Amino acid sequence: MKVGFNFSNLLGTVYCSGNLVFTPDGNSLLSPVGNKVTCFDLVNNKSFTFGFEHRKNIARIALSPQGTLLLSVDEDGRAILTNFVRRTVLHHFNFKSVVHDIKFSSDGTHFAVACGRKTEVWRTPAHDEERDFAPFIKHREYTGHHDAVTHIEWSGDSRFFMTSSKDLTARVWSLNPEQHFVPTTLASHREAIIGAWFSKDQEKIYTVSKDGALLQWEFTKKPGQDYDDDDEMDAEVEERWYVVKRSYFNQNSAKVKCATFHKESNLLVVGFSTGVFGLYELPEFNTIHTLSISQNGIDFVTINKTGEWLAFGASKLGQLLVWEWQSESYVIKQQGHYDAMNALTYSPDGNRIVTAADDGRIKVWDATSGFCIVTFTEHTAGVTAVQFSVRNLLFTASLDGSVRAWDLIRYRNFKTFTAPSRLQFSSLAVDSSGEIVCAGSLDSFDIHIWNVQTGQLLETLSGHDGPISSLSFAPDGSSLVSGSWDRTVRIWSIFTRTQTSEPLQQQADVLCVIHRPDSKQLTVSTLDGQLTFWEIENAEQVGHVDGKKDVSGGRKVTDRVTAANNAATKHFNTIAYSADGTCVLAGGNSMYVCLYDVASGSLIKKFTISRNLSLDGTQEFLNSKSLTEGGVKELFDDQGEASDLEDRIDRSLPGAKRGDLSERKARPEIRVTGLSFSPTGRSFACATTEGLMIYSLDNTMLFDPFDLDIDVTPDNTRYVLKEDKDYLKALVMSFRLNEKYLIHEVYESTPVEDIPLVVGGLPTVYLGRLLRFITLFMEDGPHLEFGLVWIESLFESHGKWIKENKAEVEAEMRRVVRCLKRVQNEVARLGDENGYTLNYLLSQPRPAPEGGEKGLKFIEDTNGESESEDVDMEGADDEWKGVSDSE
Template identity: 65%
Template sequence: MKTEFQFSNLLGTVYSRGNLLFTPDGTCLLSPVGNRVTVFDLVHSKSYTLPFAHRKNIARLALNPRGNLLLSVDEDGRAILTNVPRRIVLYHFSFREEVSALAFAPSGRHFAAAIGRRIEVWHTPSTPDVADGDLDFAPFVRHRMYTGHFDTVTSLDWAADSRFFLSSSKDLTTRIWSLDPEDGFVPTTLGGHKHAVVGAWFSKDQETIYTVSKDGALFMWKYMLRYDAPEDAEETEENMQWGIADRHFYMQNFANVTCAAFHPESNLMVTGFSHGVFMIHELPDFSQIQTLSISQNEIDFVAINKTGEWLAFGATKLGQLLVWEWQSESYVLKQQGHFDSMNTIAYSPEGQRVITAADDGKIKVWDVNSGFCVVTFTEHMSGVTACEFAKRGNVLFTASLDGSVRAWDLIRYRNFRTFTAPSRLSFSSIAVDPSGEVVCAGSIDSFDIHIWSVQTGQLLDRLSGHEGPVSSLAFTPDGSTLVSGSWDRTVRLWSIFARTQTSEPLQLMADVLCVAVRPDSRQIAVTTLDGQLTFWSVSEATQQAGVDARRDVSGGRKLSDRRTAANVAGTKSFTTVKYSADGSCVLAGGNSKYICLYDVQSGVLIKKFTVSVNLSLDGTQEFLNSKLLTEAGPAGLIDDQGEASDLEDRIDRTLPGAQKGEGARKTRPAVRVPAVAFSPTGRAFCAASTEGLLIYSLDNSLLFDPFDLDITVTPASTLETLKQRDYLKALVMAFRLNEKGLVRAVYQAVPVSDIALVARDVPAVYLARLLRFIAVQADESPHLEFNLMWIEALLSAHGRWMKENRGTLDAELRSVEKVCRRIQGELARLADENGYRIEYLLKKPRGGEKEEKRFEIKGVDAQMDDVVDGESDDDEGGGEWMGFE
């Protein structure tokens, strides 16, 4: 089994905090998810997470005008410069303090960063394509520093000519700065707001400035005569100043403005409020276009794409990410992560979907290929603790603390059966018979195992024998045995379908946390509270091997720990374990930052995966920093909420004793891995963590096409390449040009002997287009065998990749299947019809006299003698019964 798994994607979290960004073409949205960045392709409905990770949660993002350089800054001011198309980290840099605003100039030559009360402008790392610009070897060179604000700067906005920029601040003012010293220009302060200024923007012609404050006031500033200038004064520099031309107010009662964005080309102002409402106005008339409520919680950030058609909203509290098309009043994207931590996950049998369930009572179905949540079930009234698929994958079973076990139809997306116990119980584990006829559940309140019939929903039996809560259940894949693990330090093997329901107890040395059954039903893996991972034979009920995993799983020290990470008892055991698809390895995780992959036969630790390096989470450090220790304890545990500058931030809305839900006390989340799952294909695995659903894959190579950057691709160069018999390169060049006639010419010019070689090396990014083209050619061209040879070669060379990426190739594969079925049907019909005619002709006696007898074969009149002799009157279709019409 291959073990070189690498981080591939992050699901389950769509927005954490910080600002949202649209790419320059407006088709992709960049969203910070913890210490990573996820890119949502809104046109193709896909998402992927960039491979780099910050040391803390990301606070600000900025993208240069060309869209190839991404600058991301975390809470401590550490920045990472990334090449977005290649997904490569170029440089690490530190601003040394938290950055509150970040913006690239429209020219792309500079970017401005607001660091507390000051503003720093830096040169953008130059690239060879920058016109008349020298190549700098130092990635970050500071241009100038601007000071003058008395409180934190909240936003930055550049003028269209990149000569001036605006900065707004919590000190109630907005300032106008010039990039370089300008003749006659003096930095100007715009004051008049009664609350912190949320944002300030230039109009398209740079003649007007719009500012919005937190109390819902919008001011329009123009360059006009001074109020103390004489009536007959001329419009000279001495008599002119920026002044308020108009005032508008949003009138949203007690709600504050939390975010705002302005689109200069269309004069649209979008404003988000603390009670979940956003408004769209057209300036300068301040005419209201739309008002919509998207949640009960505040909207943290809003962004507008280049054309002004799509609005992106991010809400931190619920982890919501919305993209709204305001003209058609429809959602382009509507995603939300789990409000509470995940408890359990399950891979669908075909490996295309992942189920996540959490303490918020929600069950989400995620598409692995697209990275989007397909559907969310909310019927459970309390935390969902376990989930499992039926064998075919169309039915999902979940167990919850609300005392119910529910069955979900994943075709119609509905709850079609609910199972309950005679008394109120909180179910913590679940197991489904491979046939899908029986479902079992274990509880933390009762020591019995409840068994229901899926068809009738009735309780069939209760299995007694455990003397402690049942922590884990699993059916063997052959369906003969039910395996249960309990806190009474035993694992029991139940033959529930036998005439006498007997159980075989396996005695362990500590409480059982999780059990897993090998795919061949011959072995089970058991994790216990003392950090042991043991393997048992199902048929002989004896222990076959064991691993002392305490050193492997332990790691990570919380701020409240008085001991080092090596001595903390809470991270010394695995809470979840799963077998790989071939049964040769097991994957285990627990309340630490490590996921361990073990070889079953030898018990050797093959690989150790670090879930997160995010210092914003508890348990990611091995050693604590002594500089952060104060007389009152660790600095991270000191509650400074009462020292916040804004009143709404000082109010304590928590409920005494609440650890989960709306009024829970705010604490640092701790890194942990409550569940892991292997893909049925064995090419990937997923892990539920504090940050989200992590996908690790063997097939995470970037599908990069080198011809994307080649400007020499022309029809003439393509034909020249074809003459040189470089068929693969010519085919790719033809696809890049997307000219149907040229693609057909190159395609048909490939020799039959080279089809297998060319098909084997076709880049994966062109497989869909090539399959679609062949399906069309099979309908239009007469080259039947040639097209079938191409189809066979592509499926033989790329069959595994097509299967694992079936979601992206469904339409193309259906077209190819349709073509193959049509050819098969026509050939079969043709062979049957012509077979009878040939048999009739061979049995026809030949007289001495040649009589011209005419007959009809498939609508063609031919003479019998000519046909028997292998000739035909039809020059073009000689022997038409031998081929297609």
């Protein structure tokens, strides 16, 4: 089994905090998800998450106008510069201050950073320089605000930029010294300014404050005064930025939380604290739309380059929405779980992943695109277990005392199972035929069994002396296994008359039990950190793993003991078998997921789920600087020192000692609550505090050069291709550079008659990449037969090697089969359509030619072949003088 799993995607979390950014083409949206960044392709309906991660949650992101550089900054001011196209980290930097906003200039040569009360402008790292030892070079520093700078806006020509601050002012600065320019202060608001923008012609400035005031500024004489001809010279001196118009949103005391302005279409979008947003046309201030899209306040809003799509982010419930305002329809409407995930499972075909959480919701995710397909909300309490059955049936167990069956074809709940007494079900098992469903509870020591078709309770199995913690049906349906806190695992033969059970004694409380895919072996996880392997037929232990040290996680800020002595993180809460049954994946209340080999009991690989310091339990040792006599600094309530009044208000009830219970003040803890391998064995998913993480073997092709030397360059490759006509050498050089456009150029420049020779001499190390690129070009390009010639030549020359080393090109062969299947379906469909079209055309009556023209008279010769001769049609009185086909 291959174990080279790498982080592939993050599902279940679409927005946490910070700002949203559209790509320059407006087709993709970047969203911060914890300490990572996710890109949503809105046109192709796909998403991916960048592999890098910050030390803490991301506060701000910015994308260069060329769409090549991504700059992300976390809560502590630590920045990461990334090549957006290659998804490669270029540089790390520390601004040493909290960053409230960051923007690239319109020409992309500089970027401005709002660090506290000052604004810093830096040079954008140049990609054309051969060596760049100092990627971040400060251009200039601007000071003058008396409070934190919250917003930065550049002018269209990148000569000026404007900053907004909590000190109720906005200031206009010049990038470089300008003649006759003096930095301008715009002060007329009564509350903190949310944003300030230039108009397209830069003749107007619009500012929006938190109290809902919109001010329009113009560079003119002081309004409201009359000037005589004698005062013309003095009037010119008095020209400056003045408020010429005041407007108010009037949203019933709702505060403005975010706003954005689109210069080309003069559209202003404002989000309010009540979850309502308004769309206005300036400068007339005409209301186009007012719509409520969230139950809580909107944290950020942005608009794409064309002005068609509006993107909204609400961190309270983790909502991300993209709305097309002209058609009044949603492009995407995604929301993650706003509470901890408890369980997950793959569908039998591996295309979908189902997650369940404490918020009572069940979400079905598309494993390929990363989007949520449907959300079920019928459960009234936290959902603790999910499991698939045959015929696209999904079963869930919940703390509301019900087990529900879902039809994932019609997306409905068609059956609900309950116990005679009120119980909170915490474990679930379904047999292979989908006819029997079992559930266990921590409140009762019995196992309840229902018939799926009738919905009636068939049996209650008794025998355990403690709460039931885990259930598992054998894949072949031969037995049911249950684990309990009474330190026993019982094997039940529920389909026999006696319904006997055989107990297997354990050394500690049982947390999880699971069958191997062949139903011959059992793995048990206990509270002492042990994994034991049992043979079911003889009921004997065949191996064990001591995983206390492997899974031992970090230290929480409230822990009185060190991480090495903390027993709370030294056991596995969830385990999963690989598709072939040779390995076991295990995770618990820590940031580690361990992969063990069953036969030898050795640790194969250890995955670190997250190193986000915003979560509790990601550090092995605590920093002594944060430990004071009053406790840990991170747990201090600094709400009373906030500058905004609404942040300082204490909303707790009089006499309450625990504060407002609706607000979560505790830090979330890193933990793994669910694990599942895909049926293909090429990926696995783990439900964590940060979301649903996918680890996969099938990574997309990025810039991964190998065997490079100084002579392998794009120019030399083109020279070899066009001048030397050495197509094999050019192909190998393009593969070494691994540039998609260069491979495409060599691929299409190769003559058809030379393809067998080129493929025959290609080293086998490049065969997998060649197969991958051929299928990619066949899917995107018009040259269908050309690609089929490549594939045929490749199989003729290297078919034996591919057969002997099929494990190395397994993913590529699947892509070839999928591509050929798609081509076959398209050709068949096209042939059917052409046949229908030809039948339609042949069934139509022939048109009569106009008089005076020459037509064709078809005469069948003796051999059945048709000949044509010119016939004078003049005076034919619009009648066809030719002989019909039947004649």
